[in-house]
Amino acid sequence: MPYRQPAYTNHFYHVFNRGNNFEQIFFNQQNYHFFLKRLLQYFDNKINLVAYCLMPNHYHLLVEILQDGYLQKAMQKFSTSYTKAINKEQSRVGHLFQGRYKSKLIPNNNYLLHLSRYIHLNPVKAGLAKKPEDWLFSSYLDFADKRKSEYINHEIITSQFQDYQNFVTSFQEEQNYYLKDMLFD
Numbered sequence: 001m002p003y004r005q006p007a008y009t010n011h012f013y014h015v016f017n018r019g020n021n022f023e024q025i026f027f028n029q030q031n032y033h034f035f036l037k038r039l040l041q042y043f044d045n046k047i048n049l050v051a052y053c054l055m056p057n058h059y060h061l062l063v064e065i066l067q068d069g070y071l072q073k074a075m076q077k078f079s080t081s082y083t084k085a086i087n088k089e090q091s092r093v094g095h096l097f098q099g100r101y102k103s104k105l106i107p108n109n110n111y112l113l114h115l116s117r118y119i120h121l122n123p124v125k126a127g128l129a130k131k132p133e134d135w136l137f138s139s140y141l142d143f144a145d146k147r148k149s150e151y152i153n154h155e156i157i158t159s160q161f162q163d164y165q166n167f168v169t170s171f172q173e174e175q176n177y178y179l180k181d182m183l184f185d
Contacts, residue, residue, distance in 0.1 A: 018058035
């Protein structure tokens with residue numbers, strides 16, 4: 001197994017994984033809520049959840065590391081715990097996820113902002129929602145000030161914009177761009 005570099009304090013990472021064989025990892029609404037609750041339990045105030053989108057067969061997390069090397073420990077424990085709970089609930093056995101989670105260092109603020117838009121537009125691009133605010137299992141509603149959850153710290157992203165309206169407009173422009181692309185495919 002190749003050496004895995006630990007995630008370092010004060011850096012942002014895109015963390016993602018999908019269901020084994022592209023299968024579902026969420027089977028009902030309670031699973032989505034349980035996922036977030038359990039994830040935060042293992043993050044234990046050592047990782048900030050900045051943005052997220054939970055899709056039926058995969059997830060995207062944008063996180064800020066508050067303690068060196070803690071991401072690996074938290075995600076391993078979380079993945080095992082979530083898999084055991086879902087396997088028990090669904091009377092299934094075996095792997096839920098397609099291997100170990102993936103993580104990618106976010107190199108700069110531009111990429112951080114782009115990734116936030118990408119994460120929130122995932123359900124639109126997948127055809128599960130017409131607009132990001134129609135998908136309940138992402139942090140978009142928190143960013144749009146339509147919900148206040150304990151799960152995320154969206155100020156990390158919104159503070160990058162001098163004018164909050166520019167932030168909302170950038171989501172709308174990106175959404176229109178993706179919708180236009182889909183019409184010409």
